[in-house]
Every structure is written in structure tokens, then in C-alpha cells.
Amino acid sequence: xxxxxxxxxxxxxxxxxxxxxxxxxxxxxxxxxxxxxxxxxxxxxxxxxxxxxxxxxxxxxxxxxxxxxxxxxxxxxxxxxxxxxxxxxxxxxxxxxxxxxxxxxxxxxxxxxxxxxxxxxxxxxxxxxxxxxxxxxxxxxxxxxxxxxxxxxxxxxxxxxxxxxxxxxxxxxxxxxxxxxxxxxxxxxxxxxxxxxxxxxxxxxxxxxxxxxxxxxxxxx
Amino acid sequence: xxxxxxxxxxxxxxxxxxxxxxxxxxxxxxxxxxxxxxxxxxxxxxxxxxxxxxxxxxxxxxxxxxxxxxxxxxxxxxxxxxxxxxxxxxxxxxxxxxxxxxxxxxxxxxxxxxxxxxxxxxxxxxxxxxxxxxxxxxxxxxxxxxxxxxxxxxxxxxxxxxxxxxxxxxxxxxxxxxxxxxxxxxxxxxxxxxxxxxxxxxxxxxxxxxxxxxxxxxxxx
Numbered sequence: 001x002x003x004x005x006x007x008x009x010x011x012x013x014x015x016x017x018x019x020x021x022x023x024x025x026x027x028x029x030x031x032x033x034x035x036x037x038x039x040x041x042x043x044x045x046x047x048x049x050x051x052x053x054x055x056x057x058x059x060x061x062x063x064x065x066x067x068x069x070x071x072x073x074x075x076x077x078x079x080x081x082x083x084x085x086x087x088x089x090x091x092x093x094x095x096x097x098x099x100x101x102x103x104x105x106x107x108x109x110x111x112x113x114x115x116x117x118x119x120x121x122x123x124x125x126x127x128x129x130x131x132x133x134x135x136x137x138x139x140x141x142x143x144x145x146x147x148x149x150x151x152x153x154x155x156x157x158x159x160x161x162x163x164x165x166x167x168x169x170x171x172x173x174x175x176x177x178x179x180x181x182x183x184x185x186x187x188x189x190x191x192x193x194x195x196x197x198x199x200x201x202x203x204x205x206x207x208x209x210x211x212x213x214x215x216x217x218x219x220x221x
Numbered sequence: 222x223x224x225x226x227x228x229x230x231x232x233x234x235x236x237x238x239x240x241x242x243x244x245x246x247x248x249x250x251x252x253x254x255x256x257x258x259x260x261x262x263x264x265x266x267x268x269x270x271x272x273x274x275x276x277x278x279x280x281x282x283x284x285x286x287x288x289x290x291x292x293x294x295x296x297x298x299x300x301x302x303x304x305x306x307x308x309x310x311x312x313x314x315x316x317x318x319x320x321x322x323x324x325x326x327x328x329x330x331x332x333x334x335x336x337x338x339x340x341x342x343x344x345x346x347x348x349x350x351x352x353x354x355x356x357x358x359x360x361x362x363x364x365x366x367x368x369x370x371x372x373x374x375x376x377x378x379x380x381x382x383x384x385x386x387x388x389x390x391x392x393x394x395x396x397x398x399x400x401x402x403x404x405x406x407x408x409x410x411x412x413x414x415x416x417x418x419x420x421x422x423x424x425x426x427x428x429x430x431x432x433x434x435x436x437x438x439x440x441x442x
Contacts, residue, residue: 065288106320147323
């Protein structure tokens, strides 16, 4: 049963946001997507996202927030720094751009307001990457309040993946009928290789181990 | 007595932020300023700000956040819309860019973090312009929490003008020894005329009536 409202989805063309996109299509009458360009190494990510949005028949916009890479050097935007998501205890992985999600979601809210949309969907999860403070549930709830105060609006931030591990994200994509689409057409790999990816970076390892875990579970039911 | 800490001041070269700048110089050991460029009609505002910062011997940086004018049309950034700060009951003045202060302050916090600064000073006030939700004390406090959660930091947002009316802002500038500097070198006017300004726009009227009120008070003491 669809709500009669519209939703704006933060969409990068990865496994998580593609699952969120189809979750939104399932739950809202009208769905729009926005993708962020911020000087990331792998700008083909944007073309992957565009192709998925076209196939899903939803609107697709790209917002340039490259200012953010002027503000903080890190490995996702600075090609001279090696990727390394293994992090020392008590510190953040060096792919972390401090405040990145906060900037993105604030722009999304401004955009949503101009479209008359109050539902915003983001694929953040605190289950696998608790190292990112701006992916945590408490942050999202605080941000929701702050956005509503900032604009006198009633935005609702939806985080369908917040409490799911990667295996459960695969399960959700299967329930939504997009298991194969996620497997074959999304881009999660830090080295910019779609579908199964390089198989070696932390994003690929997480995606693969989640997939194996889900397939094991499915076989044993 | 100065604290031993540094502060980053949101600085536009207007009466309010100039007063905040000197308040910060009075209260912190080291002061930095940041000015926002967002496609506003009156870009000479930036040169006015730069000159004041140079005179005050503080660092000055300009951040381009012009993306914000792609997101919402309004009279401050769109020359085809007439300035009109008189607002109908229950609506916002049309100079309002929804979420503008939230975007600015989030960028300032990201910048402050890269400089190792936790004190952020902004001239927002809910006394004269309660029409702007993102100038209100409740919003600022909520934003402070959200920023700290987003970045696992301990930012302190300082709003020395929050509860002052324009007359009291003049009084503060007098106490700080910058009454004449504010009178002669700041730019508040919506029509881009420094010092006394055009005398007709709402910003000039507010500045002028505050000045008269303060001078009356001062004379009668």
C-alpha cells in the first residue's frame, strides 16, 4: 500500500542507496533522486546512478558540492592519499569527510522544500560502520529536528537500512525484487569497478561477505 | 581577560558581524574570519569585509557556497525579484533563503575543525527578525548538538547578539571602541551602499532607528 506522498532519495548508485530507492518506490506515490558530486575519485559512480534511476523511471539530479573537498583532505577526494578503511582503535577511517552527510542532507532538505516534498530517504546505517558519526541514528534524529527548526518544516528523514547488516540489506533487495539488479548494476567498490567490484577493498569485502551470509541463510530455510 | 582559545567568526562586513568580530577579539586569544559568497547581488560586501578584517589584523577567507542559489529563488540572489522585507502575517520575508544559515554554519564548523578551533561566533539575533527561523536561539542550540554529533566534536556556537536589539548592538560596538568604525566602514544596506546606506531599505531603517535610539539613551544618561 503506497502512501500518497512524494519522497526524495539520496542516491549514489551503490548497493545501499539502490535498495533505498526501490524501498521508496514501494512506499511512496512519487519518487525523486539526487546524487552528489564532490570531487570524488570515481565520478563514473554518477553515471552508474543515472542509469539505475532511468531504469527505475524516477527523476535524477546531480548537485555539485565540491566545496566540501576544499575544506578537508582525505582519501576519498585526494588521490595522493591511499585508501585505508582499516582504522586504528578510537579513530575514524581516513575515508571520512567530517560533516559530509550533514552537508548533503541539508542540501537535500532545501531541495525537497522547493519541490514540496517532506520525505527524505537516505541509506545511512550504523550497523556496519559505526566509525562514521554522521551515519548514526542519534545524529540523524538530531539533524531532523534541526532541519525542521531551520526551515519551519516537517521533514521526515527515513533510514530504512539503519539497523540492517549487509546480509539483511541483500535480503531486503531480494524482497523488493531487485536482487539481480543490485548484484549486476550497482557500484560499491572503492576502486570504481561496478557489480562484484575489485573484490579486495573493504567495501567489496563487506558486500561479498554479506552476500554469502544471505545466500547461506536463504539456502538453509 | 582573554581566553586562551581561538575563534572563527562568520563575517560579512555588516554592522552585526563587525560587532561580533570585535567581541571575539576581546574574548579570544586568536581570531579568524570567514565570509560567504553565494551569488548575492552586492558582492562588494566581500571587499568591505576584507578591508575591515585587514584593519582588525585577523585572517580572512571567502567560501563559495553559490550552490545555495541554485536551490531556491529569492530576492537576495535573484535580481528579477524586488526586495521586500515587509512580510504578510504568517509568512517569511522574501529575502529568506531557507536553510541558508544552517548551510553556512555547517561549512564554518567543518572549516573550524580543520583549524583545530571549537569556538564559532555568529551574529544571528532573534530580537529584530523573528521571521528567520534559522536565526533563532532554539535553532542554534539544536544545530550545536547536531554539529557535535555529526563530527564527534565539542563546538561551541557563540551568539553575542542573540538577545540584543539594534540599539543595544550600537551600544556594544561603542563599548568595544568601534562605534565610528561601524558607522563609517560597515555595509548593511540591501542596496549595497556602505556606512549610512540608502536610508530607505528595511536594513537601513532598522540600523538608523537603532542608532537614534542608542544616541538618545546615551545623551540622557
